[in-house]
Amino acid sequence: MAFLNWEPSLLLGVDDMDGEHKVLIAKMNEIHDRVAAGASKAVLTPLLDGLADVTKKHFAHEEALMRAANYAGFENHAWVHKDLLTKLDKHLQAFRAGTGTIGDDFFAFLRLWLTAHIQGIDKKYAPVLGKRVA
Ligand SMILES: [Fe+2]
Ligand SMILES: [Fe+2]
Structure with missing residues (x-):
C-alpha cells in the first residue's frame, strides 16, 4: 500500500489540476518508498528537488x-501556496544540512498538504474552474 493513495475524493474535475495532483502524489510516494528502502542522501536529493520544482510549477x-477565472478566493489561495512553499523549503534546507535522513515530520507535512490543501482549499475552486477548463 502506497504512503498516499489516489482516491475519488481528490478529484476536482479540472483536468489539468487533477493530472498535476496525481504527479505530485506519485513523487511523494516515490520519496517515501526510497526513504523506507534506506536510500542515500545522494539519491534522495534530486527527488526532493524534483518535488519542489513540480510543486512550484x-x-x-x-x-x-x-486569476483567469476571476476566482474570488485567489488572494487567500495564493497566500496559502506561498506558505506551503516556505515550509517545504525549510524541510529541504534541513535535509541538505543534515546527514540525509528524512523524519516523520516531513511525511506528516506531506500528508497534511494532501488532505488540507487538495481536499480542502483546492476543492473550493473546482466549481468555478471546472466549468471553464473541462
Ligand atoms: Fe493544487
Ligand atoms: Fe492549491
Whole structure:
C-alpha cells in the first residue's frame, strides 16, 4: 500500500489540476518508498528537488487558472501556496544540512498538504474552474 493513495475524493474535475495532483502524489510516494528502502542522501536529493520544482510549477499554473477565472478566493489561495512553499523549503534546507535522513515530520507535512490543501482549499475552486477548463 502506497504512503498516499489516489482516491475519488481528490478529484476536482479540472483536468489539468487533477493530472498535476496525481504527479505530485506519485513523487511523494516515490520519496517515501526510497526513504523506507534506506536510500542515500545522494539519491534522495534530486527527488526532493524534483518535488519542489513540480510543486512550484503546479502552484503557478493553478494560480494562473484562478486569476483567469476571476476566482474570488485567489488572494487567500495564493497566500496559502506561498506558505506551503516556505515550509517545504525549510524541510529541504534541513535535509541538505543534515546527514540525509528524512523524519516523520516531513511525511506528516506531506500528508497534511494532501488532505488540507487538495481536499480542502483546492476543492473550493473546482466549481468555478471546472466549468471553464473541462
Ligand atoms: Fe493544487
Ligand atoms: Fe492549491
